[in-house]
Amino acid sequence: MKTIKYFIILFCLFIGGNTFAQQISxxxxxxxxxxxxxxxxxxxxxxxxxxxxxxxSPDLNRNVFVLTFKADKKVDLDEIRDKVQDAGFSxxxxxxxxxxxxxxVDAAGLAELDGAVFQFINAKSKTLDGPVIAxxxxxxxxxxxxFKKQAAELKSxxxxxxxxxxxxxxxxxxxxxx
Amino acid sequence: xxxxxxxxxxxxxGGSLRAGAQELYVFTEPASNMAAKSIGVRITxxxxxxGGGNRTMPEVMFSFNKNLMTHFQGFFSDMDGKYRLExxxxxxxxxxxxxxxxxxxxxxxxxxxxxxxxRPTYTEDINLEGDNSGVQGGIVVTQLLHKLAxxxxxxxxxAFDVESQRVTGTLQPDQMIGYSLSSGYxxxxxxxxxxxxxxxxxxFEMLGKTNPANGKSYLDLAPALQVILxxxxxxxxxxxxxxxxxxxGRYNKNMYLVRAEFNFFNVLK
Numbered sequence: 001m002k003t004i005k006y007f008i009i010l011f012c013l014f015i016g017g018n019t020f021a022q023q024i025s026x027x028x029x030x031x032x033x034x035x036x037x038x039x040x041x042x043x044x045x046x047x048x049x050x051x052x053x054x055x056x057s058p059d060l061n062r063n064v065f066v067l068t069f070k071a072d073k074k075v076d077l078d079e080i081r082d083k084v085q086d087a088g089f090s091x092x093x094x095x096x097x098x099x100x101x102x103x104x105v106d107a108a109g110l111a112e113l114d115g116a117v118f119q120f121i122n123a124k125s126k127t128l129d130g131p132v133i134a135x136x137x138x139x140x141x142x143x144x145x146x147f148k149k150q151a152a153e154l155k156s157x158x159x160x161x162x163x164x165x166x167x168x169x170x171x172x173x174x175x176x177x178x
Numbered sequence: 179x180x181x182x183x184x185x186x187x188x189x190x191x192g193g194s195l196r197a198g199a200q201e202l203y204v205f206t207e208p209a210s211n212m213a214a215k216s217i218g219v220r221i222t223x224x225x226x227x228x229g230g231g232n233r234t235m236p237e238v239m240f241s242f243n244k245n246l247m248t249h250f251q252g253f254f255s256d257m258d259g260k261y262r263l264e265x266x267x268x269x270x271x272x273x274x275x276x277x278x279x280x281x282x283x284x285x286x287x288x289x290x291x292x293x294x295x296x297r298p299t300y301t302e303d304i305n306l307e308g309d310n311s312g313v314q315g316g317i318v319v320t321q322l323l324h325k326l327a328x329x330x331x332x333x334x335x336x337a338f339d340v341e342s343q344r345v346t347g348t349l350q351p352d353q354m355i356g357y358s359l360s361s362g363y364x365x366x367x368x369x370x371x372x373x374x375x376x377x378x379x380x381x382f383e384m385l386g387k388t389n390p391a392n393g394k395s396y397l398d399l400a401p402a403l404q405v406i407l408x409x410x411x412x413x414x415x416x417x418x419x420x421x422x423x424x425x426x427g428r429y430n431k432n433m434y435l436v437r438a439e440f441n442f443f444n445v446l447k
Binding site for chain 1: 278279441
């Protein structure tokens with residue numbers, strides 16, 4: 001009995017040491033440049049090779065893939081972009097369901113969640129809690145014409161590069177629209 | 179005659195405005211590449227009705243990244259008597275432009291080809307897919323506009339000067355300017371349900387060549403049907419026939435083509 005208890009304690013320690021809260025539970029990805037189901041299938045195969053993706057459900061008529069993510073793996077949005085581009089296509093729209101935890105968005109629209117930095121382009125000085133659907137507005141996550149338009153509006157170096165200085169370090173910053 | 183041709187083209191292009199667009203052309207290559215890290219295997223059979231012979235072309239295609247792909251082909255035929263291996267070809271295509279937008283994209287690529295063939299030469303026409311040894315370079319631009327996929331190619335071919343292969347009394351192949359205009363559209367399915375539904379596509383292509391040395395030209399029309407199964411396997415059926423101009427001794431003047439292609443996605447490391 002004792003042994004079992006120890007085992008359970010050890011087991012809990014082991015598992016507990018790996019707690020990882022998934023920031024992003026789901027994403028809806030619209031891909032441009034697909035002209036046939038063969039292209040879609042190739043793109044899906046390419047996406048499925050990413051370790052953090054749980055499922056890929058295609059909507060062939062809208063060229064949309066609904067992605068769900070594994071609970072214990074960190075989602076890398078840039079890798080999703082690379083996979084789509086590798087397949088020979090481009091992202092037209094990526095809307096992710098992000099699970100905020102009483103996250104403060106400061107007066108400049110900046111927020112941090114588990115080490116990821118987000119710049120909101122249409123929200124500031126508020127608290128976000130729970131799942132929020134956010135559209136990624138960075139380069140290569142929207143069409144190039146939409147990006148140019150957005151860049152002209154924002155006039156931001158950070159937006160053009162997708163990177164900025166946060167606490168003295170160059171950091172990847174995702175620009176979100178909610 | 180010219181007017182009828184033009185009318186036919188306009189009609190066919192108009193037809194594709196009302197359908198889903200496809201750019202997996204049968205007689206030409208689009209500017210788009212296969213998905214990166216994929217391998218495609220093709221077996222193509224082409225021939226001339228009423229005893230003109232048959233050519234079989236096994237082909238393997240590698241897509242290294244989103245911009246670069248290569249094809250390796252072999253040529254077997256009984257066009258000069260016994261069925262034999264006659265040569266091969268290496269083709270590479272590099273996509274240098276890709277502007278994607280919702281339901282429209284513009285892509286452009288450059289391509290090159292080197293071919294060998296031990297067939298004798300009967301004509302000044304150059305066909306680097308089985309009939310001649312030579313090199314070719316060109317540019318292809320593909321535009322998808324909502325429901326219309328259009329593709330145009332311009333190429334320059336130079337035949338290797340193999341005087342010994344020339345049949346006495348025929349013109350020596352030297353150089354050719356090639357050009358093509360292709361359109362394609364999806365007939366089925368009307369509404370996609372899953373990857374296992376067959377896709378049925380119809381293509382219409384115009385293939386022309388001009389010899390810059392003497393201005394002699396020809397133009398072929400090439401309609402084709404295509405079925406895609408399980409979003410992996412492709413079956414092509416096409417026929418090309420001459421509608422204008424001529425070149426003495428042209429070999430592929432009226433030729434049918436049957437092809438099967440199998441795709442293996444995301445298999446290259």
